[in-house]
Amino acid sequence: MKLSVAFVSLCTLSLSWAFAPISTGTSSTIRQQLALQSAVDDKTEVREYFNTEGFNRWNKIYSDSDEVNTVQMDIRTGHDQTIAKIVNWLQTDVKGKTVCDCGCGVGSLAIPLAQMGAKLVSASDISDSMQTEASRRAQALKIKNAKFFTSDLENVSGKYDIVTCVDVAIHYPDEKMKDMIGHLCSLSNDRVIISFAPKTWYYSLLKKFGELFPGPSKTTRAYLHEESLIRETLASSGFSVVREEMTATNFYFSRLLEAQRV
Numbered sequence: 222m223k224l225s226v227a228f229v230s231l232c233t234l235s236l237s238w239a240f241a242p243i244s245t246g247t248s249s250t251i252r253q254q255l256a257l258q259s260a261v262d263d264k265t266e267v268r269e270y271f272n273t274e275g276f277n278r279w280n281k282i283y284s285d286s287d288e289v290n291t292v293q294m295d296i297r298t299g300h301d302q303t304i305a306k307i308v309n310w311l312q313t314d315v316k317g318k319t320v321c322d323c324g325c326g327v328g329s330l331a332i333p334l335a336q337m338g339a340k341l342v343s344a345s346d347i348s349d350s351m352q353t354e355a356s357r358r359a360q361a362l363k364i365k366n367a368k369f370f371t372s373d374l375e376n377v378s379g380k381y382d383i384v385t386c387v388d389v390a391i392h393y394p395d396e397k398m399k400d401m402i403g404h405l406c407s408l409s410n411d412r413v414i415i416s417f418a419p420k421t422w423y424y425s426l427l428k429k430f431g432e433l434f435p436g437p438s439k440t441t442r443a444y445l446h447e448e449s450l451i452r453e454t455l456a457s458s459g460f461s462v463v464r465e466e467m468t469a470t471n472f473y474f475s476r477l478l479e480a481q482r483v
């Protein structure tokens with residue numbers, strides 16, 4: 222499910238704004254209904270998209286396929302840079318460790334971490350199509366220390382040395398981010414690595430611009446996040462940011478944080 226943090230591309234190629242009837246009631250009740258509807262709709266849209274058209278599109282982007290356009294190639298470049306930065310961070314630390322990769326997509330991060338000597342990489346994705354492709358790629362490389370399964374992030378359980386979640390936060394509205402980050406932290410004994418599309422005036426403007434030109438294939442919403450919210454939630458969960466990076470190409474923008482338990 223690793224939909225790139227290329228939010229301009231998301232807005233122009235795949236944004237969806239779902240509307241459904243809301244029952245009458247108090248303003249508080251209506252707000253609760255809207256929040257619940259949004260959470261359910263987001264998860265349903267992401268699952269359905271990445272099991273169908275989205276899988277075909279992003280599987281090509283996260284591969285060596287030549288069947289990509291200029292924007293998609295730029296997204297591939299940005300995503301590859303983010304993965305390379307994480308691999309570099311963990312170059313000497315992942316060997317013998319257990320890793321949980323939430324939102325593994327086609328295995329762009331899980332597979333290299335397994336190849337680097339992780340004791341076990343447990344990788345999940347809300348899309349069965351995505352995790353099946355990741356498993357196929359791992360098997361083709363004869364990787365034995367990685368397992369792939371279908372699950373939404375909230376239902377992943379266990380304890381791991383390292384928890385990673387890359388290019389997934391873009392599917393979460395602000396009101397769901399604290400719970401999402403808190404859950405990631407609850408899975409980790411040592412460190413959490415997370416990426417997100419930062420909410421700045423410039424990126425917000427680009428997102429607004431992209432929404433003016435929606436493509437014919439509308440799918441998932443795209444959310445930007447205040448970095449302060451991410452840091453505060455990590456801190457309240459007992460983690461401190463120790464490393465940070467920013468990846469920015471023409472159509473891909475990803476803020477990357479590594480936090481350790483304190």
